[in-house]
Amino acid sequence: ETGVTxxxxxxxxxxxxxxxxxxxxxxxxxxxxxxxxSAKKPLELMFVYSLEERVENNSVPSRFSPECxxxxxxxxxxxxxxxxxxxxxxxxxxxxxxxxxxxxFGPGTRLTVL
Amino acid sequence: xxxxxxxxxxxxxxxxxxxITCSHNNIATNDYITWYQQFPSxxxxxxxxxxxxxxxxxxxxxxxxxxxxxxTLSLPRVSLSDTAVYYCLPDTGRRAxxxxxxxxxxxxx
Numbered sequence: 231e232t233g234v235t236x237x238x239x240x241x242x243x244x245x246x247x248x249x250x251x252x253x254x255x256x257x258x259x260x261x262x263x264x265x266x267x268s269a270k271k272p273l274e275l276m277f278v279y280s281l282e283e284r285v286e287n288n289s290v291p292s293r294f295s296p297e298c299x300x301x302x303x304x305x306x307x308x309x310x311x312x313x314x315x316x317x318x319x320x321x322x323x324x325x326x327x328x329x330x331x332x333x334x335f336g337p338g339t340r341l342t343v344l
Numbered sequence: 345x346x347x348x349x350x351x352x353x354x355x356x357x358x359x360x361x362x363x364i365t366c367s368h369n370n371i372a373t374n375d376y377i378t379w380y381q382q383f384p385s386x387x388x389x390x391x392x393x394x395x396x397x398x399x400x401x402x403x404x405x406x407x408x409x410x411x412x413x414x415x416t417l418s419l420p421r422v423s424l425s426d427t428a429v430y431y432c433l434p435d436t437g438r439r440a441x442x443x444x445x446x447x448x449x450x451x452x453x
Contacts, residue, residue, distance in 0.1 A: 333441060
């Protein structure tokens with residue numbers, strides 16, 4: 231248990247569906263992140279938030295829409311996804327932004343797009 | 345940005361010491377090197393971080409030679425539960441971690 235929770239743990243959706251992934255951290259951190267991990271690929275950074283402000287968007291398609299209503303919660307809204315978007319989506323948090331701060335990862339959401 | 349090279353995979357047996365070496369260029373004197381561990385279908389977990397010649401904690405040691413072009417993660421007396429992917433992450437100065445392919449460690453009984 232790292233103090234970062236993600237729901238749902240598993241999600242199956244069609245290409246026309248709209249769904250949202252939720253992340254919550256109980257560590258009092260100021261920075262939150264979304265990563266994508268496809269099969270046999272390294273983790274890819276998607277978005278970075280600092281104090282609810284998006285500070286990095288790593289060329290992610292617009293069908294992924296992040297939302298950070300407060301420093302404890304992070305959402306990833308999904309719409310009109312493609313089968314190649316099937317992956318493990320990981321949320322992480324850290325005290326501050328610099329990459330030297332230890333990041334605490336959630337268990338991930340395993341997404342399957344049919 | 346520092347580019348890292350790690351072995352794709354390693355095999356070991358229970359009770360052995362495992363050393364995983366990561367090569368990295370363009371790393372500055374005070375840049376940290378961080379190692380993470382990832383089990384299947386889980387998020388990565390911090391193992392150890394340092395920039396000095398040697399850092400040790402309750403689970404691992406990190407050795408960094410004087411030229412700082414590489415670092416070695418040392419896992420003493422591995423067990424089956426140490427089977428995982430291990431990532432070497434030099435400080436890139438970016439806002440977040442840049443993960444490579446990591447080293448897949450398989451520990452056999």
